[in-house]
Amino acid sequence: xxxxxxxxxxxxxxxxxxxxxxxxxxxxxxxxxxxxxxxxxxxxxxxxxxxxxxxxxxxxxxxxxxxxxxxxxxxxxxxxxxxxxxxxxxxxxxxxxxxxxxxxxxxxxxxxxxxxxxxxxxxxxxxxxxxxxxxxxxxxxxxxxxxxxxxxxxxxxxxxxxxxxxxxxxxxxxxxxxxxxxxxxxxxxxxxxxxxxxxxxxxxxxxxxxxxxxxxxxxxxxxxxxxxxxxxxxxxxxxxxxxxxxxxxxxxxxxxxxxxxxxxxxxxxxxxxxxxxxxxxxxxxxxxxxxxxxxxxxxxxxxxxxxxxxxxxxxxxxxxxxxxxxxxxxxxxxxxxxxxxxxxxxxxxxxxxxxxxxxxxxxxxxxxxxxxxxxxxxxxxxxxxxxxxxxxxxxxxxxxxxxxx
Numbered sequence: 414x415x416x417x418x419x420x421x422x423x424x425x426x427x428x429x430x431x432x433x434x435x436x437x438x439x440x441x442x443x444x445x446x447x448x449x450x451x452x453x454x455x456x457x458x459x460x461x462x463x464x465x466x467x468x469x470x471x472x473x474x475x476x477x478x479x480x481x482x483x484x485x486x487x488x489x490x491x492x493x494x495x496x497x498x499x500x501x502x503x504x505x506x507x508x509x510x511x512x513x514x515x516x517x518x519x520x521x522x523x524x525x526x527x528x529x530x531x532x533x534x535x536x537x538x539x540x541x542x543x544x545x546x547x548x549x550x551x552x553x554x555x556x557x558x559x560x561x562x563x564x565x566x567x568x569x570x571x572x573x574x575x576x577x578x579x580x581x582x583x584x585x586x587x588x589x590x591x592x593x594x595x596x597x598x599x600x601x602x603x604x605x606x607x608x609x610x611x612x613x614x615x616x617x618x619x620x621x622x623x624x625x626x627x628x629x630x631x632x633x634x635x636x637x638x639x640x641x642x643x644x645x646x647x648x649x650x651x652x653x654x655x656x657x658x659x660x661x662x663x664x665x666x667x668x669x670x671x672x673x674x675x676x677x678x679x680x681x682x683x684x685x686x687x688x689x690x691x692x693x694x695x696x697x698x699x700x701x702x703x704x705x706x707x708x709x710x711x712x713x714x715x716x717x718x719x720x721x722x723x724x725x726x727x728x729x730x731x732x733x734x735x736x737x738x739x740x741x742x743x744x745x746x747x748x749x750x751x752x753x754x755x756x757x758x759x760x761x762x763x764x765x766x767x768x769x770x771x772x773x774x775x776x777x778x779x780x781x782x783x784x785x786x787x788x789x790x791x792x793x794x795x796x797x798x799x800x801x802x803x804x805x806x807x808x809x810x811x812x813x814x815x816x817x818x
Contacts, residue, residue, distance in 0.1 A: 425552035425559075427670055429535050432559035433528075434665045439566045440524055440586055441658035443573050445651070445723045447517045447582070454647025455513060456521045457654035459506060461639055466502070467529045470495075473616075473624050475536035476675060476755055490612025492537055492597050493605045499530040499594070500604075520583035524590050531593035538596050539672065558592055565589035619758040637771075637778050637796065641789055644782045652729045653790065656737050659714070659722065659730065663706040663741040667699055667748045674749065678756040688753070689812070695749035696805075703742030711738050733790045740794040747801040750808060762807040770800025 445453050474491060503526040510522045538555060569585035572578075638653050674695065681688050714734045718727050754763045774796025781792035 425555040427673060429539070429555055429559050430668055430671065431665060432563055433532060433535070434661055434668060436528065436562060436566050436589060438658055438661055439570050440521075440528070440590070441655055442721070442723075443570050443582070443586060444517070444521045444524075445655050445726065446573055447579065448515070448521070450648040450651055450725055451646070452513070452515055452518055453655075454642075454649070454651035455510075456518055456525075457651045458639065458642070458647075459510065459522050460525050460654055461636065461650075463502075463506070463525045463529050465636060466498075467532055469624070470529075470533050471536070472751075473620055475533055476672070477620060478536055478540040486608075487612060487615065488537060488541055489605075490608040490615070493609040494612050495530065495533040495537070496594075496597055496604050497606065497609050499526065499533070502526065503530075517579055517583065520579075520587065524583075524587050527587055527590035527594060531590055534593035534597050536672075538593070558596075562589045562592055565592075619760045625764060637774050637793060640775075640778045640782060641786065645786050645789070649729070649786050652726055652786075653733065653737070655722075655726055656730045656733055657741070660707075660710045660734060660738055660741055663703065663710055663738060664744050664748075666702065666706075667745045671748055671752060674752040675755055678752050682756055692749055692753050696746065699746045699749055703745035706745075707738040707742040711735050729786070732787050736787070736790040736794040740790075740797045743794070743797045743801050747804070750801070750805055754808070759808055759811065762811050763804060766804025766807050767800060769803045770796060773799045 444456055448456060474494070478488065478491060503523070506522050506526060507519065510518055535555070565585050566589040569582050569589065572582045572585065638650060641653060642650050678688065678691070681691065711734055714722070715731055718731055722730050753759070774793065777792035777796050778789060781788040
């Protein structure tokens with residue numbers, strides 16, 4: 414029983430990441446079914462913008478809560494910060510989507526906002542329940558909430574396929590996305606501007622470097638698919654989003670373990686040799702897992718795509734699934750590096766790698782835009798490979814310089 418109590422927090426963290434990825438997959442299939450290809454492409458642009466913020470919030474704020482064992486006051490400030498930006502961004506997004514006059518699009522925009530807010534809320538709960546006193550019961554609560562979220566999302570998908578009223582489907586899918594946000598609203602101080610400002614003002618040099626890295630590097634790279642809008646149209650942007658989500662199980666396993674890996678690296682931070690061996694072992698394992706899962710995904714799409722891909726997207730998804738699978742496999746290989754960057758606070762090396770890789774991605778995408786959508790997606794994949802390889806090379810050079818010094 415004692416061993417189970419110690420292992421449950423790690424299990425709940427992994428399951429929570431799996432549930433979050435599964436919800437994204439279910440919702441993408443659902444909205445691709447509810448919306449026309451062009452309207453789904455519009456939703457994909459909203460999705461892209463919100464996912465940029467999700468990535469930045471994870472990198473700069475959420476994962477640092479886990480890596481640095483933040484104080485109670487810092488966690489409260491983080492909570493207020495999340496609720497304030499979520500409310501403001503949701504209001505702006507709904508205002509921007511109203512002119513299109515599509516109820517399902519409004520429901521999709523609301524879902525995306527709730528999904529991103531819940532991602533931030535999950536990290537708050539994991540950080541708040543990570544201690545010895547609340548670890549077991551907090552982890553059990555996380556499991557229960559995520560099982561409920563999955564059941565609601567599956568219920569929404571079933572109602573969509575059964576031809577139930579759209580309002581019922583949208584209600585269920587938005588409930589599945591928004592449950593975690595309720596965990597942040599537990600007192601009148603939840604929306605405290607003072608606590609939020611104190612939290613942001615208390616961020617250190619590393620967090621500022623990671624923020625700059627995201628703005629100049631990761632954000633530019635992740636926004637690159639939007640370039641496809643001009644030469645290929647909204648429907649093609651939607652197809653890229655759909656294919657990325659359908660193949661997202663490639664990154665599902667390693668993403669699910671990322672919070673656990675961060676904690677594992679943090680626990681061994683003082684052991685230089687052990688940390689290096691662990692990192693190399695994880696990179697090798699990630700490479701093997703990425704290649705196997707990418708190959709399986711491409712074969713599955715080509716053999717059985719008609720069974721689960723909306724009919725209007727089947728041919729296009731098959732056309733671009735290989736480069737997207739490569740891109741996701743490269744992301745798997747880069748995840749151990751992302752964990753060690755946060756623990757060793759290698760902000761400068763990470764910033765340089767992301768900036769070089771991101772501007773390489775932009776240049777390749779612009780060069781590929783006059784050609785076919787497949788060429789464009791291969792440019793995205795080549796940019797991802799450049800980013801990961803350059804970042805690891807800079808990290809290795811930094812470690813070698815420290816060892817010689």
